[in-house]
Amino acid sequence: MNYKQLVEKAYEAMEFAYTPYSNFNVGAALLTKSGKVYTGCNVEFASLGATNCAERTAIFKAVSEGEKEYAAIAVVSSSKDFTYPCGICRQVIVEFGKDIDIIVAKDYDYEVYKIDDLLPHSFTGIDIK
Ligand code: THU
Numbered sequence: 001m002n003y004k005q006l007v008e009k010a011y012e013a014m015e016f017a018y019t020p021y022s023n024f025n026v027g028a029a030l031l032t033k034s035g036k037v038y039t040g041c042n043v044e045f046a047s048l049g050a051t052n053c054a055e056r057t058a059i060f061k062a063v064s065e066g067e068k069e070y071a072a073i074a075v076v077s078s079s080k081d082f083t084y085p086c087g088i089c090r091q092v093i094v095e096f097g098k099d100i101d102i103i104v105a106k107d108y109d110y111e112v113y114k115i116d117d118l119l120p121h122s123f124t125g126i127d128i129k
Pocket of ligand 1: 019022024025026041042043044051052053054055083084085086089
């Protein structure tokens with residue numbers, strides 16, 4: 001699975017976005033170090049704070065199936081611009097390590113970041129002693 005294929009998986013997942021309130025659709029595809037892919041979309045609720053982002057949907061699916069080691073996550077949206085993971089998703093990503101590649105894509109164009117680029121000086125489990 002190369003990054004272009006992972007981006008395609010994220011676009012496929014975006015088709016399932018449930019966004020009656022924002023109409024802003026997001027898709028994510030999470031590649032585990034073992035080579036599996038977990039996808040996610042954003043899911044919104046009338047109580048807007050209950051909304052779950054696409055990235056977290058994918059990560060929660062993976063964790064709930066015992067997969068906690070990730071190689072990369074691709075993020076796409078219905079916007080004409082790149083969509084970067086929100087702050088909550090950045091915090092969830094860093095929970096599982098700092099080596100994951102974060103692929104922010106728009107059509108066939110993509111950028112690759114590390115979590116230290118997007119969430120510098122992060123607060124993680126090692127800070128809780
Ligand atoms: N959203 C995501 O799914 N991921 C992000 O990283 C940014 C925001 C969703 C949440 C909400 O359903 C919609 O985009 C607008 O905020």
